[in-house]
Structures are given as C-alpha cells and as structure tokens.
Amino acid sequence: RIAYVNGRYLPHRHASVHVEDRGYQFADGVYEVCEVLGGRLVDERRHLERLDRSLRELAIPTPMTHAALSAVLHEVVRRNSVTDGMVYLQVTRGVARRDHPFPPPGTAPSVVVTARRTDRAAQDATAAKGVAVITVPENRWPRVDIKSTSLLPNVLAKQQAKEAGAREAWFVAPDGTVTEGASTNAWIVTPDRRILTRPAEGGILRGITRTVVLEVAKALGYQLEERAFTVAEAHAASEAFITAATTVVMPVVRLDGVLVGQGVPGPIATTLRLKFHDFSE
Ligand code: PDD
Numbered sequence: 001r002i003a004y005v006n007g008r009y010l011p012h013r014h015a016s017v018h019v020e021d022r023g024y025q026f027a028d029g030v031y032e033v034c035e036v037l038g039g040r041l042v043d044e045r046r047h048l049e050r051l052d053r054s055l056r057e058l059a060i061p062t063p064m065t066h067a068a069l070s071a072v073l074h075e076v077v078r079r080n081s082v083t084d085g086m087v088y089l090q091v092t093r094g095v096a097r098r099d100h101p102f103p104p105p106g107t108a109p110s111v112v113v114t115a116r117r118t119d120r121a122a123q124d125a126t127a128a129k130g131v132a133v134i135t136v137p138e139n140r141w142p143r144v145d146i147k148s149t150s151l152l153p154n155v156l157a158k159q160q161a162k163e164a165g166a167r168e169a170w171f172v173a174p175d176g177t178v179t180e181g182a183s184t185n186a187w188i189v190t191p192d193r194r195i196l197t198r199p200a201e202g203g204i205l206r207g208i209t210r211t212v213v214l215e216v217a218k219a220l221g222y223q224l225e226e227r228a229f230t231v232a233e234a235h236a237a238s239e240a241f242i243t244a245a246t247t248v249v250m251p252v253v254r255l256d257g258v259l260v261g262q263g264v265p266g267p268i269a270t271t272l273r274l275k276f277h278d279f280s281e
Pocket of ligand 1: 180182184209210243
C-alpha cells in the first residue's frame, strides 16, 4: 500500500508524520472520507468544498488547490489499485514546537492521503440483514459541523457499540432527540411513511451522503421532514437507517436491543440504498 505524505508517495509502513505535528499533539486538523466506486471519487467536489469549510472554520491555511488535491486523491487511489473502496484525506495545522496557540504564520499544513478497498459484497450482505444501533448521551463539543479529527467521544461511543454487538452509536441530546451517529447521520421512517432526519444546522455534521439521500428521496416522491426525532419516535418507527460515505445507506433493524419495525431492512431504506449512485456525482 502507498500513502501520500506532504508531497511524497511512500510505502505505507514508512508513511509517517513528525512527532510535533499538531494533528498528533492536539488533534488540530480536519479530514474527509470519500467513497471510491469504479475508480471514481463519489461526490468529490462536495467533499472538497466541505474540507474548505472545515479549514476555514478553524483558520487552517488551504494547503493546495482543489485541482492539486484532486490529482493527489486520484493518484493514491490509482497507486493502491482501488476500484471500490474509500480514500481518506487529512489536513492538520502542521509541525511546530508544542504550544497551544496557532504556530507562526507560514507553518505549512500537513497533508496525508490514504486509500483502501472495501469488500462491497460483504457490505451488501450486511445491508441485506441490517445493523444494530445503541444510544449514548451526547457529549461532544458544539462544533460538530466541522469535520475535525478530534474524535474521542466518537471513538468511545463506537467502542461501546462494538462491545454491545452494534454497528453504530446514536448520540442523544439532553432533550431526548437523536443528533447523529458516531460516524454517520441518523434517519427514521415514521409509521405514516415520512422520512425524518435532523436539520443540518442542528448539532450534526452535514453529511454529503445525507445531502444526496435527501435529493434521492425527493426525486422518488417520498415525504420528507428535516426535523429532530426522539429516541421514543425511533422506537415507534417502521424503519431506521444510517448514512455515510463509508456505508452509503445502511438499514438499522435494532435499537438498544429492540427491533425496529419488523426487524428487517425496510423498503424505503433498501430503495434509497439501491438508487443512491444514480444521484451521486
Ligand atoms: N464519517 N456524522 C459524522 C459524525 C461523521 O463522522 C460522518 C462521516 C457523517 C456522514 O458524513 P458523509 O455522508 O459526508 O460521509 C456524519 C466518516 C465516514 C468517518 O469518520 O469515517
């Protein structure tokens, strides 16, 4: 495997950053994960635009143009012979003597890109059965709209899910509403067939997959409502699912050990999963 690190393509085992990289010391960085399908980067433009926004919100200098970044992403995908998989891009505030305020102007941001294949057959098999989700209290900072590498609450939630035999953990705000998953956006379908997902302005990451799924759902004529839903509503739902670049649309069949709907992937989630790539760029 080959990784890109600050201008060089290196064998994976030699691909490292400096011990004083601010990403390492402070999680002072941002990232993107983009699906690779048939060698193409799905919704690449949207991912690069969200990266720009994350960088801007944290005042990390733009490391290179979209064209240059895109060339690197494609080159890493190519060098790893990834046809179906994902590409990971991380930008940190760079290497500097450890000190909390920003480093001196001119400090170059660090850029790392890796790619790997995914087993699409295995993922489709998982989607055909659906996954389990647990709920955990929301304990993240309010700026989850930034795709930051500071992911400790997400890591802990995900581990808790794993230990419970679940695929994802949904964060639950103090008011009882679900915000999102540790690495996915959260959705339910009400018994009267309305699709609900939390507004992007409401304490979640604006998922690219989420944006596209909203377009798919609209085009297919489903009833849509961007509003927060409670755990109680999720328990009463006829379907639930999660979305992310890594899993596209993944049906949820169990919530905190209780079956969602009939306990099998629902027709709407299944249709959205099937139609997704007709609408993504
Ligand atoms: N996670 N919410 C959170 C907290 C996420 O980390 C992600 C993505 C999403 C979905 O965003 P998108 O549809 O743009 O992938 C929502 C990536 C895949 C990850 O951390 O691996």
